[in-house]
Amino acid sequence: MSAFAAFVRKETYHILRDRQTLWILLLMPLVQVLLFGYAVRTDVHDIRLAIVDPTPNVASRALVQRFASSSRFQVVGVYPTTESLDRGFREGVLRQAVVLPRNVDRALLGPGPISIQVISDAADPNTGSIMQAYAGAVIQRWHAESAPPVALGVRIDLTTRMRYNPTLESVNIFVPGLIALVLTIVSAMMTAISITREKETGTMEMLLVSPLRPSAIVVGKVAPYVVMGFLNVLLVLGAARVVFHIPLRGSLTLLLAECLLYILTSLGLGIVISSRARTQRTAMIAALAGLLLPTLMLSGFIFPLDSLPLPLRVISDIVPARWFLAIVRGVMVKGAGLASLWPETVILMGLTVLLLTIGAKRLSVRLD
Amino acid sequence: MSDISIDARGLTRRFGDFTAVDAITFEVNEGEVFGFLGANGAGKTTAIRMLIGLLEPTAGSAMVAGHDVATEPEAVRRHIGYMSQRFSLYDDLTVRENITLYGGIYGLRDSEIAERMHTLLGRIGLEHARNELVRKIPLGWKQQLAFSVALLHGPRVVFLDEPTSGVDPITRRRFWEMIYEAAAAGTTILVTTHYLDEAEYCDRISIMVDGAIAAMGTPAAVKASFSVSSLDEVFLRLTRSGVVA
Numbered sequence: 001m002s003a004f005a006a007f008v009r010k011e012t013y014h015i016l017r018d019r020q021t022l023w024i025l026l027l028m029p030l031v032q033v034l035l036f037g038y039a040v041r042t043d044v045h046d047i048r049l050a051i052v053d054p055t056p057n058v059a060s061r062a063l064v065q066r067f068a069s070s071s072r073f074q075v076v077g078v079y080p081t082t083e084s085l086d087r088g089f090r091e092g093v094l095r096q097a098v099v100l101p102r103n104v105d106r107a108l109l110g111p112g113p114i115s116i117q118v119i120s121d122a123a124d125p126n127t128g129s130i131m132q133a134y135a136g137a138v139i140q141r142w143h144a145e146s147a148p149p150v151a152l153g154v155r156i157d158l159t160t161r162m163r164y165n166p167t168l169e170s171v172n173i174f175v176p177g178l179i180a181l182v183l184t185i186v187s188a189m190m191t192a193i194s195i196t197r198e199k200e201t202g203t204m205e206m207l208l209v210s211p212l213r214p215s216a217i218v219v220g221k222v223a224p225y226v227v228m229g230f231l232n233v234l235l236v237l238g239a240a241r242v243v244f245h246i247p248l249r250g251s252l253t254l255l256l257a258e259c260l261l262y263i264l265t266s267l268g269l270g271i272v273i274s275s276r277a278r279t280q281r282t283a284m285i286a287a288l289a290g291l292l293l294p295t296l297m298l299s300g301f302i303f304p305l306d307s308l309p310l311p312l313r314v315i316s317d318i319v320p321a322r323w324f325l326a327i328v329r330g331v332m333v334k335g336a337g338l339a340s341l342w343p344e345t346v347i348l349m350g351l352t353v354l355l356l357t358i359g360a361k362r363l364s365v366r367l368d
Numbered sequence: 369m370s371d372i373s374i375d376a377r378g379l380t381r382r383f384g385d386f387t388a389v390d391a392i393t394f395e396v397n398e399g400e401v402f403g404f405l406g407a408n409g410a411g412k413t414t415a416i417r418m419l420i421g422l423l424e425p426t427a428g429s430a431m432v433a434g435h436d437v438a439t440e441p442e443a444v445r446r447h448i449g450y451m452s453q454r455f456s457l458y459d460d461l462t463v464r465e466n467i468t469l470y471g472g473i474y475g476l477r478d479s480e481i482a483e484r485m486h487t488l489l490g491r492i493g494l495e496h497a498r499n500e501l502v503r504k505i506p507l508g509w510k511q512q513l514a515f516s517v518a519l520l521h522g523p524r525v526v527f528l529d530e531p532t533s534g535v536d537p538i539t540r541r542r543f544w545e546m547i548y549e550a551a552a553a554g555t556t557i558l559v560t561t562h563y564l565d566e567a568e569y570c571d572r573i574s575i576m577v578d579g580a581i582a583a584m585g586t587p588a589a590v591k592a593s594f595s596v597s598s599l600d601e602v603f604l605r606l607t608r609s610g611v612v613a
Contacts, residue, residue: 003475006471007472009469014458017460202455203457209422210470212473
């Protein structure tokens with residue numbers, strides 16, 4: 001058996017024998033897909049809505065009906081006055097209220113403007129504006145149906161369409177980020193830990209004194225994690241597909257190839273960390289603080305890149321996850337091909353080569 | 369091919385302002401058991417690390433097993449064995465898997481590995497535990513196993529860095545028997561220790577003080593040159609004068 005094969009086999013034993021870690025590595029991606037898919041959503045459901053209607057009539061009942069039949073809203077009650085609203089908002093019984101004028105049915109037939117007030121709980125500003133938009137859309141559709149066409153005057157009928165993600169499902173946006181997150185943990189953190197473990201226990205010295213070349217040691221150590229990382233990508237994609245019916249509009253081959261590239265990037269990060277860290281603890285903390293946070297914060301995963309201040313945006317350019325995310329979103333959600341994604345791919349390749357070179361060089365310099 | 373296995377000339381290592389090893393020069397003959405003595409921090413480990421290519425010397429040169437450490441590191445690595453003061457087998461692999469791994473790394477054929485494993489385990493009486501995880505076998509046995517593994521590929525020179533620290537007297541004794549056996553078969557052994565009774569077992573010793581070699585020769589000659597009766601006294605004198613200087 002060749003020296004390299006013997007080495008890779010040993011590394012595989014390490015992974016397979018540490019059952020606890022293995023289970024965590026395999027289950028974590030699934031748990032995260034479910035978590036992000038179900039819990040951490042930015043789209044809003046079941047908005048508790050109150051409607052204030054001083055003079056109930058056919059037209060206003062039609063509006064209440066519209067709200068009630070939408071899965072976005074849950075109509076808490078229809079009240080004659082605005083009296084109870086303040087308390088409802090304060091106690092959290094209400095999240096939104098629509099206040100109709102008197103005799104809205106007559107106003108619909110008249111020439112004058114109709115003023116309807118929409119009040120939203122904007123303690124969370126994002127949710128607030130999303131709720132506002134939902135309510136606006138419902139009211140607009142109701143108006144278009146209930147008001148007779150006006151012969152005179154201009155009526156603008158605005159039709160909007162959200163491309164690529166028409167129902168604004170946030171899970172579509174989270175899955176690419178999740179792949180980046182999982183790969184950062186599995187590939188980068190686990191390689192960093194497994195290399196520093198050998199430094200800590202002294203076995204690394206035995207390896208460096210052996211005829212194995214330093215490059216063979218590095219490749220042998222990371223090879224099993226390429227397999228693990230790829231397995232994780234398939235798990236996340238599979239779960240997202242089966243549970244949340246996430247679309248894959250582009251080519252699967254391209255997607256998997258890009259994932260493989262990002263696995264190598266993560267391994268590069270892991271090697272660089274392990275070349276500096278002396279202990280497994282340091283390696284883990286460095287991976288969490290130095291990799292996980294930027295992957296979450298500066299990649300566009302949680303905060304849109306456009307809303308970052310300029311200095312952070314510049315930093316985000318060297319965060320590999322930022323480019324990977326753009327690629328995966330492009331392929332999965334927009335169905336983009338290499339023809340439009342090549343700049344990101346080239347940048348990611350460049351970063352990968354850079355990281356692997358720095359890492360291998362640093363690590364192969366004898367340890368002291 | 370000379371019969372000098374280790375030839376160090378003015379080997380020096382500085383870390384910033386601190387000189388860990390100060391121009392040491394010595395030779396070790398083939399089949400010799402050479403003891404490297406010194407207090408903790410005297411520079412023994414740093415010297416060994418330069419000889420096996422884990423650390424680059426600041427100045428000086430060294431030939432090990434007929435090859436220059438600086439220019440032919442790979443040839444050197446093929447012919448040396450090394451056992452560090454830290455335990456250096458994999459805890460989560462079995463005895464057999466550890467042996468197979470090192471055999472594989474040194475390019476032994478499967479049949480050779482099987483054959484040597486059989487002899488090795490028979491010699492240290494560990495045949496029954498071949499499929500046990502290394503983590504589960506007693507420390508004394510682990511040390512003997514680590515030494516046997518360092519010898520597996522038939523190296524010409526073996527470096528042992530405090531191999532007997534923390535093991536019981538009986539195991540230490542058995543360990544030295546193994547060292548003699550290897551030396552009798554022509555393997556050169558360089559061993560560091562701070563047990564002075566062990567130094568008496570060596571063919572020749574060198575005592576390092578503050579990075580330099582303060583005394584060298586057979587244990588008897590070293591004692592004679594200080595006109596004392598035990599290595600303990602030699603050691604005390606050297607370290608005390610070292611503090612004064």
